[in-house]
Amino acid sequence: xxLSLFNDLTRRKETFVPIEPGKVRFYSCGPTxxxxxxxxxxxxFIVFDALRRFLEAKGYEVTYVQNFTDIxxxxxxxxxxxGISVPELADRFIAAYFEDADALGVRRPTHSPRATMFIPEIxxxxxxxxxxxxxxxxxxxxxxxxxxxxxxxxLAKQSLDDLLSGARIEVDPRKRHPLDFVLWKxxxxxxxxxxxxxxxxxxxxxxxxxxxxxxxxxxxxDIHAGGSDLVFPHHENEVAQAEAxxxxxxxxxxxxxxxxxxxxxxxSKSLGNFLTARKARERFSPFAIRLFMxxxxxxxxxxxxxxxxxxxxxxxxxxxxxxxxLVNAPIDPATDTxxxxxFPDDALERFDAALEDDFNTAGAIGVLFEVIRIVNQATAxxxxxxxNYRERALSxxxxxxxxxxxxxxxxxxxxxxxxxxxxxxxxxxxxxxxRDFKRADSIRDELASRNIxxxxxxxxxxxxRS
RNA sequence: GGCGGCAUAGCCAAGUGGUAAGGCAGAGGACUGCAAAUCCUUUAUCCCCGGUUCGAAUCCGGGUGCCGCCUCCA
Numbered sequence: 001x002x003l004s005l006f007n008d009l010t011r012r013k014e015t016f017v018p019i020e021p022g023k024v025r026f027y028s029c030g031p032t033x034x035x036x037x038x039x040x041x042x043x044x045f046i047v048f049d050a051l052r053r054f055l056e057a058k059g060y061e062v063t064y065v066q067n068f069t070d071i072x073x074x075x076x077x078x079x080x081x082x083g084i085s086v087p088e089l090a091d092r093f094i095a096a097y098f099e100d101a102d103a104l105g106v107r108r109p110t111h112s113p114r115a116t117m118f119i120p121e122i123x124x125x126x127x128x129x130x131x132x133x134x135x136x137x138x139x140x141x142x143x144x145x146x147x148x149x150x151x152x153x154x155l156a157k158q159s160l161d162d163l164l165s166g167a168r169i170e171v172d173p174r175k176r177h178p179l180d181f182v183l184w185k186x187x188x189x190x191x192x193x194x195x196x197x198x199x200x201x202x203x204x205x206x207x208x209x210x211x212x213x214x215x216x217x218x219x220x221x222d223i224h225a226g227g228s229d230l231v232f233p234h235h236e237n238e239v240a241q242a243e244a245x246x247x248x249x250x251x252x253x254x255x256x257x258x259x260x261x262x263x264x265x266x267x268s269k270s271l272g273n274f275l276t277a278r279k280a281r282e283r284f285s286p287f288a289i290r291l292f293m294x295x296x297x298x299x300x301x302x303x304x305x306x307x308x309x310x311x312x313x314x315x316x317x318x319x320x321x322x323x324x325x326l327v328n329a330p331i332d333p334a335t336d337t338x339x340x341x342x343f344p345d346d347a348l349e350r351f352d353a354a355l356e357d358d359f360n361t362a363g364a365i366g367v368l369f370e371v372i373r374i375v376n377q378a379t380a381x382x383x384x385x386x387x388n389y390r391e392r393a394l395s396x397x398x399x400x401x402x403x404x405x406x407x408x409x410x411x412x413x414x415x416x417x418x419x420x421x422x423x424x425x426x427x428x429x430x431x432x433x434x435r436d437f438k439r440a441d442s443i444r445d446e447l448a449s450r451n452i453x454x455x456x457x458x459x460x461x462x463x464x465r466s
Numbered sequence: 467g468g469c470g471g472c473a474u475a476g477c478c479a480a481g482u483g484g485u486a487a488g489g490c491a492g493a494g495g496a497c498u499g500c501a502a503a504u505c506c507u508u509u510a511u512c513c514c515c516g517g518u519u520c521g522a523a524u525c526c527g528g529g530u531g532c533c534g535c536c537u538c539c540a
Binding site: 011028029030031032037038040041042043044045072073074156157158159161162163164165166167168205225226227228229230231232233234256257258259260261264265266267268269270271291292295296297299300301302303305307308310311312313314315317318321322324325354360362363364365366367368369370372373376377379380381382432435437440441444453454455456457462464 | 467468469470471472477478479480481487488489490491496497498499500501502503504505506532533534535536537538539540
């Protein structure tokens with residue numbers, strides 16, 4: 001079976017066929033770095049990074065680009081508020097982005113371009129559009145002429161008239177059509193600017209993505225991703241700019257994730273109903289946050305709630321527990337038995353099949369938990385497992401985790417802590433052997449208060465962080 | 467007004483024609499000194515009405531409710 005993706009350009013699920021066999025050119029819209037990102041913003045970062053990992057797991061060589069928008073009105077306003085320069089602001093929040101994204105298990109993209117590093121390329125693209133009649137210059141501003149591009153609206157599935165009828169924008173009389181959008185903005189006093197054929201100025205928002213995508217990945221790319229709210233106008237405009245310039249398709253597969261809702265409403269900065277990823281990390285593990293995101297199909301809206309995150313937290317602990325049991329299970333010397341349940345041969349196949357079906361992570365996670373139960377059955381009560389069984393189970397879990405990142409496969413880590421805990425466990429064992437349960441329980445309680453949970457198993461006492 | 471999405475058990479959530487995955491929570495049992503973890507058992511006819519079909523959560527028509535885009539926005 002082959003990977004299929006729901007392509008917003010055609011509104012249909014389509015078999016994914018890359019331009020170049022074995023390679024994927026993948027662009028994902030990144031953050032405007034004027035503030036910490038919130039968990040709504042985090043959804044595409046996590047989900048599309050996971051898609052990238054899946055593609056790599058399937059053997060594709062993926063060039064994954066996620067940009068930083070480091071020049072626009074919000075950047076300028078925020079920098080002024082903070083009394084720092086726009087580049088300083090960008091540096092600060094790019095650093096913050098990586099801190100948060102790294103902590104959430106989002107892998108670093110192949111390229112993380114900043115718009116301001118591509119000014120010559122942007123100017124070049126705008127020039128092409130001016131030259132071939134798709135853009136016009138007014139008072140140092142350059143606008144894209146939507147009427148010159150008959151396909152305008154093909155991504156949003158709206159005609160110019162339809163788009164116009166619901167428009168809530170003020171009409172700028174200098175524009176030929178109300179929906180014409182700015183490619184290059186004339187400099188205003190005190191704003192960062194660059195020299196261009198049309199005077200000092202700065203790029204419009206939409207043009208940067210087209211320019212960076214075309215320069216880093218080529219004029220036609222395989223996948224372009226982002227939040228649903230980018231379909232119009234951002235992505236529509238990207239298509240128009242790029243295709244008007246090159247005459248070639250800009251993107252073969254457009255994919256968009258659904259929103260995260262807060263109190264039944266779309267989470268957004270402007271509504272103020274958001275939770276930053278940074279704040280969320282203080283309250284929930286990265287694994288729980290990831291499971292919350294990946295536990296529903298990427299195109300569905302999901303509602304944020306403490307309850308949902310707590311559920312994800314518990315579920316994630318279940319995976320980790322199962323893994324720990326498996327790793328610690330004694331190996332059956334006979335090696336030909338593996339307990340009551342054999343490791344299912346089709347697990348991997350079913351897991352992949354779910355992801356291949358429009359990246360259905362929720363379905364895939366269902367398969368994961370079916371396997372978890374089977375593994376738990378095999379290791380329940382301290383039973384031994386066949387070496388071969390453990391190897392196969394670990395290999396499955398490792399493969400799954402390499403894509404979804406739902407639990408920590410490393411050890412407890414902290415050496416010094418481990419030593420101290422082991423000492424207390426030994427002391428408790430001694431107390432238990434002489435049936436001094438009061439002393440034993442007080443040790444357990446003390447560790448519990450330090451977020452360390454003890455579990456007595458047939459093979460001794462184990463500890464873990466809660 | 468145009469375009470689009472969603473409605474599945476207490477909660478979260480897969481499932482696009484053949485008699486409802488998975489997770490969380492709850493109940494009972496097993497294991498434990500007690501716990502924890504784990505195992506076993508247990509909880510749904512899929513918003514409503516009508517239609518197509520041997521058969522529909524899944525297709526069609528009509529409702530109802532909620533959400534989004536058309537303005538910066540993941």
